Amino acid sequence: MNSTSLHIIQRDWLFDGIILSVSYELENRPSNYISHETFACKVDGELWAVSSLNLRGELSVVPPDILNDMKREEGMLSFGKSPDLTDDRGRIVYCFTRMNQLLINHLLPSKGLRKDSLVGIRCLQVGNHIVPLDAGVTPLKAKSSLDTVDTLEKPVIPEDFVDVKEEDTIEVKLLATYKPPKQYELILAGNMVKSGSSLKDFVKLDLKQTETFFCTCQGDISMNHITIVLEEHLRYQHIALKEGCVSEEVRTVVLKDSSIDNFISHSDFKEFGTGFLHSPNVSLYDCSLPNIGPTYSSNKCTRSYALRFNIDLECGLGKCSKHISTVMDIAVATQVDLAQPVFQVQKKQDVMLLETFELDSYLAQNAIQYCLQRQEEMELDCISYHLSSVVEDEKALVIATLHTTNFYDFQEEQKVNEIEANEGLALFPKKGLWTVNKALLTTSNAGIPGRMFEVSRFVNVFDEFSFSNDYGSKDDRFSFLCDYRKALMAGPGMTLDPSIAFRFTSSYHPVTIYFDNLEVILGQQTVKFSKTCREAFHKEYELHSKNGKRLSFREAEDNGQKDFIFEGLLEGCEIPNVMPSTFSDCYHKGYKLNVSMEAHGVAVGSGGYFERIDCKLSESIDILMDINECYRLLRKEGHVKTYIP
Numbered sequence: 001m002n003s004t005s006l007h008i009i010q011r012d013w014l015f016d017g018i019i020l021s022v023s024y025e026l027e028n029r030p031s032n033y034i035s036h037e038t039f040a041c042k043v044d045g046e047l048w049a050v051s052s053l054n055l056r057g058e059l060s061v062v063p064p065d066i067l068n069d070m071k072r073e074e075g076m077l078s079f080g081k082s083p084d085l086t087d088d089r090g091r092i093v094y095c096f097t098r099m100n101q102l103l104i105n106h107l108l109p110s111k112g113l114r115k116d117s118l119v120g121i122r123c124l125q126v127g128n129h130i131v132p133l134d135a136g137v138t139p140l141k142a143k144s145s146l147d148t149v150d151t152l153e154k155p156v157i158p159e160d161f162v163d164v165k166e167e168d169t170i171e172v173k174l175l176a177t178y179k180p181p182k183q184y185e186l187i188l189a190g191n192m193v194k195s196g197s198s199l200k201d202f203v204k205l206d207l208k209q210t211e212t213f214f215c216t217c218q219g220d221i222s223m224n225h226i227t228i229v230l231e232e233h234l235r236y237q238h239i240a241l242k243e244g245c246v247s248e249e250v251r252t253v254v255l256k257d258s259s260i261d262n263f264i265s266h267s268d269f270k271e272f273g274t275g276f277l278h279s280p281n282v283s284l285y286d287c288s289l290p291n292i293g294p295t296y297s298s299n300k301c302t303r304s305y306a307l308r309f310n311i312d313l314e315c316g317l318g319k320c321s322k323h324i325s326t327v328m329d330i331a332v333a334t335q336v337d338l339a340q341p342v343f344q345v346q347k348k349q350d351v352m353l354l355e356t357f358e359l360d361s362y363l364a365q366n367a368i369q370y371c372l373q374r375q376e377e378m379e380l381d382c383i384s385y386h387l388s389s390v391v392e393d394e395k396a397l398v399i400a401t402l403h404t405t406n407f408y409d410f411q412e413e414q415k416v417n418e419i420e421a422n423e424g425l426a427l428f429p430k431k432g433l434w435t436v437n438k439a440l441l442t443t444s445n446a447g448i449p450g451r452m453f454e455v456s457r458f459v460n461v462f463d464e465f466s467f468s469n470d471y472g473s474k475d476d477r478f479s480f481l482c483d484y485r486k487a488l489m490a491g492p493g494m495t496l497d498p499s500i501a502f503r504f505t506s507s508y509h510p511v512t513i514y515f516d517n518l519e520v521i522l523g524q525q526t527v528k529f530s531k532t533c534r535e536a537f538h539k540e541y542e543l544h545s546k547n548g549k550r551l552s553f554r555e556a557e558d559n560g561q562k563d564f565i566f567e568g569l570l571e572g573c574e575i576p577n578v579m580p581s582t583f584s585d586c587y588h589k590g591y592k593l594n595v596s597m598e599a600h601g602v603a604v605g606s607g608g609y610f611e612r613i614d615c616k617l618s619e620s621i622d623i624l625m626d627i628n629e630c631y632r633l634l635r636k637e638g639h640v641k642t643y644i645p
Helices: 016-028 064-074 363-377
Strands: 003-011 033-043 046-056 091-098 118-126 129-132 137-139 172-178 192-194 203-209 221-240 243-264 270-272 275-278 301-315 321-335 349-358 382-392 395-404 426-430 433-437 452-455 478-482 488-490 501-506 509-529 534-543 554-558 561-567 582-584 587-604 610-625 634-636 639-641
Touching: 003 016, 003 091, 003 221, 003 243, 016 033, 016 046, 016 363, 033 118, 033 129, 033 363, 046 118, 064 221, 091 129, 091 192, 137 382, 172 301, 172 321, 349 363, 349 426, 349 582, 363 382, 363 395, 426 452, 478 587, 478 610, 501 509, 501 587, 501 610, 509 561, 509 610
Parallel strands: 091 321, 192 321, 488 610
Antiparallel strands: 003 046, 033 046, 033 382, 091 118, 118 129, 137 452, 172 203, 203 275, 221 243, 221 301, 270 275, 301 321, 349 395, 382 395, 426 433, 426 582, 433 452, 478 501, 501 561, 509 534, 509 587, 554 561, 582 587, 587 610, 634 639
16 A cells, blocks of 8 residues: 655744644544654754654645646756755755764764764754754654655656566576665665765675576576666655645666676575575676765655666576566765854753553644653753654554753662562563563563564663773773674573674783783663652673683784784673663663773883783673563562563
């Protein structure tokens, strides 16, 4: 079934548009409603809101006279033209930038990004100000709502480029994989590219063999022709009297149209994963994107791009042939070259709220009022917030993330059974994503529905963990870092991955050195919410590594800098019986691992003199306790409760 998203970007009268649109749909076409999202913030002293409404079913088309006016106003009369992004209209854009050029910085330095780190990110751009958008929790099935790269059903492309459906006479598929840029860290999943980029820098094409033989002739095959087409997908929206109208069109440019003579034998296909792949030489698709405007969304238009690859195959005897094709969506990003903001707001922590609401015409209004009420009750200094609403059974599940400059009230370690006993709505990690459970623990078979969510890397609901073995990862001469920068998935009884490597780097040249006193500590933090305050409770668990007192390592040298690499530091470290990582309306629970050790020895210092090495260093890693791995059985209040696997 067709589905689409309506984008509503407003200033001052923040929520009128999304409230009226959601109200209209739930009052007149309730079965069309899938979800909606709202992000609100302040830009240059003015309040802005970016909202989207995810709908199923066909919408009316935009009247022709209004459509022509919209094209002229947006400047979309020719292929790939760029709008004036520095005006004050407000648009959703993708951009390559530095962290210190964002109006709001959601990440703490401990998250692995420096202030000048190069990132690929999706933002609200108003004039010269850019505000990061992906800062909350998004239902996975409704992910396209605030996303300008719409992976839902697309309009038909021109007939010249439509694949002709033929009999599968040659058993080969074409696959296109995105290669992310090395110099930028992508904050969200997306095939982000720069205008004018060479395809070989961000695309990898593979042929996949789907049967034992290519065809009934059982011979070799050849590639005879390749066509590469850049598609510009335009979706115009017009919201009048609360009802949305949408018109779509696709424009194309041929980047390459060449005859080739490239023979491929069975031996060219190598086993990879569950199949056999052959990677053609990159010269096959060595062409570049033209200088085109970015992927973006405004109140009137959404523009996205896709690359279509078509290859003609023929067997060696000339009896069998096949036309293979694949499409890869791309997000063309701007290169933001702006001055650093005069005042960048640094977020300290987030507060996450979960609640259910009636699926009626007051849904959007009630959800917003609920967020504002909780903010006022807890006296939060909010700099922005993100709200997601999605249909769950016969209700709407709302997950809000409030971004604050507040710190928690820190308390001494104490029992938190009272907090955990609350069995309200909660999010738990499950196989790398998050799932919602109506009760923390349950004996019924209805505990965990199938709805999955994605939690942004920007979300930070915890206070800074304070470990007894926290010595910091750097000093002027040495650093101690973990090569694995993501969150580890774990659970009670599991042993941590011993292959995770740690790296001790010295700017001096050690003559003799040894490492000892390894400590591995699992830190648990529980944050309690009430109407008047937030309190953070800390607890530590000492994990026992199989490493002895003296730690073994291997040496590596890069540009005159010596690295000492440790593998197996976590060998034998077993997770104790702990609760799963949790985001709920009344408490949050999270985990970090802190690894510390001591270095001793003698090194040649910067002046050529011998200097003594005696230092303690530590490094922390985020841990997600998977609900499937946590507590198959738990005794609580005198009876046994079980997680649903």
